[in-house]
Structure formats: structure tokens, C-alpha cells
Amino acid sequence: MSGSGFPDVVVELRRAGCVFAEDEAALLIEAAGSDPARLDALVGQRVSGTPLEYLLGWVEFRGLRVGVRPGVFVPRRRTAFLVDQAVDGVAPGTTRLCVVDLCCGCGALGLSAATELTARGCEVELVAADIDPVAVACARENLTPLSAPVFAGDLFDALPGDLRGRIDLLLANTPYVPSARVADLPPEAREHEPLTALDGGADGLDVFRRVAQGAAVWLAPGGTVVVETGAGQIDTACSVLSAHGLEPRVAESEEHYATVVLGTRDPR
The missing domain is CATH 3.40.50.150 (Vaccinia Virus protein VP39)
Structure with missing residues (x-):
């Protein structure tokens, strides 16, 4: 999926059953920055079932970004x-x-x-x-x-x-x-x-x-x-x-x- 953009990420996430594929795609692209390899890795982990919050390193809770980590x-x-x-x-x-x-x-x-x-x-x-x-x-x-x-x-x-x-x-x-x-x-x-x-x-x-x-x-x-x-x-x-x-x-x-x-x- 190297070099893919927002539409491609959305398709991958939808195929994996992510209900909010568009929102998740935007967050993963933001987290990857300008690194296509990192985006590929993040999307791959998300598709395999890793919680989105673990990949982002944070969760939004009552308007705050609260840090989270695997486990x-x-x-x-x-x-x-x-x-x-x-x-x-x-x-x-x-x-x-x-x-x-x-x-x-x-x-x-x-x-x-x-x-x-x-x-x-x-x-x-x-x-x-x-x-x-x-x-x-x-x-x-x-x-x-x-x-x-x-x-x-x-x-x-x-x-x-x-x-x-x-x-x-x-x-x-x-x-x-x-x-x-x-x-x-x-x-x-x-x-x-x-x-x-x-x-x-x-x-x-x-x-x-x-x-x-x-x-x-x-x-x-x-x-x-x-x-x-x-x-x-x-x-x-x-x-x-x-x-x-x-x-x-x-x-x-x-x-x-x-x-x-x-x-x-x-x-x-």
C-alpha cells in the first residue's frame, strides 16, 4: 500500500470491518506524518486488530487527549x-x-x-x-x-x-x-x-x-x-x-x- 493516500487507507480499513474508517484513516495519516512506510505499518497493524488508540498513543476523553500504551x-x-x-x-x-x-x-x-x-x-x-x-x-x-x-x-x-x-x-x-x-x-x-x-x-x-x-x-x-x-x-x-x-x-x-x-x- 506504499504511497497510498486517504481513499486507499479508507478502503483498507473498511475491508477490515472498521466502522469509522474515514475518521480512523485521517488519524492514522496524521500519526504517520510524511512517512509512507510508517503509514503502511500503522494501517497493517490496525487491519490486524490492534486498537486504534494504541497506534495513536492517545485517546480522546471528555475533550482531552490522554496518553495510552499497549496493555x-x-x-x-x-x-x-x-x-x-x-x-x-x-x-x-x-x-x-x-x-x-x-x-x-x-x-x-x-x-x-x-x-x-x-x-x-x-x-x-x-x-x-x-x-x-x-x-x-x-x-x-x-x-x-x-x-x-x-x-x-x-x-x-x-x-x-x-x-x-x-x-x-x-x-x-x-x-x-x-x-x-x-x-x-x-x-x-x-x-x-x-x-x-x-x-x-x-x-x-x-x-x-x-x-x-x-x-x-x-x-x-x-x-x-x-x-x-x-x-x-x-x-x-x-x-x-x-x-x-x-x-x-x-x-x-x-x-x-x-x-x-x-x-x-x-x-x-
């Missing part, structure tokens, strides 16, 4: 709704918040939430954590401009003890695909992204349950945990939050095809 979970567009719910729930005039991005992956949720809240005049203390060392390294690069630390470890075990009881906003993009359904995911996800970021256990809520249990202790009074779930998991997720003393709330978006469950600790 890191790529944040979905629908997950922007999680961040929308989190920041929209912050009371006007709030001047300071402690925000934690748990299961942070590349750090997109914490980065976008902190960026928006800071623009509103709120001082944000942002901390992120993930169990995957590749994700931790990627998130550290993305969050360096905010001077936000990223810790490696299993959920709350990764966090500094001085955060216990003072987290105002806990963002947790936990895996929620039931184990038996992982094989049904698109090849781009199941063959390239870490299983720990996809497999949520028998009913998809194993990690969610652990997050809810920890949130009851680590949240500040009045603090909220915000988690994405499947639409069919709402009742169970709300019951789990209630069982840990958190007041549940559900938000759904037809536009984003997203479901978010929030749990708030009693402010007293």
Missing part, C-alpha cells in the same frame, strides 16, 4: 458519563476536594475530573491507583502535570493511610463484565486489554463489592463513590451500597449507553 485499558466514550455525574454532583462554591481515581488505568477519569473542577476554582487533591504496573506507569505520565501521585496495589491497599475517611469523590471504573461474557467482547478488548480491567467475576460485581465495602470507611462524611455498571446490575449494586451504609443513586444515559451507580456516605 492498558482504553477508557470508553460512555465512561465520560461517570465523570459528568461526579463533577456535576459537586456543590457550587466548593473550594477544596480530595479526589481518588481507583482502578485508574491510564488515569483519564481523575485527569478529566480534576481538570474541570480546577477550572471551576476548586483546589483538587488528586490521587490515583491501579493494580496493573503498566497502567500505573501510563497514569503517572498523564498525571504528572497535575503533580498527582499514582500508587500500585490492590484497591484501597494501594492508598496512603492518611486518605482514610477524607475522600470526597471516589471514581472507580471497576470491571463489570461477568466472567462468562468476557469471550463475547470484541477482539480488540479481549485480545489486547488486561483481563483484570474486564472480568468482574461471576455476576460482574466482584470488584464493585470490594470498592463499596472500602468506600464506607475511606469516604469522608458526605463523600460519594461513583461507579459504572451494566444496566442489568442496578438492583444488586444498589443493594450492595445500602448494605455498607451508603445512600445509593442511579443515573442512566441513553446518549452514552451508560449506567452509573453512586453511593454517598452519611454526612453526619
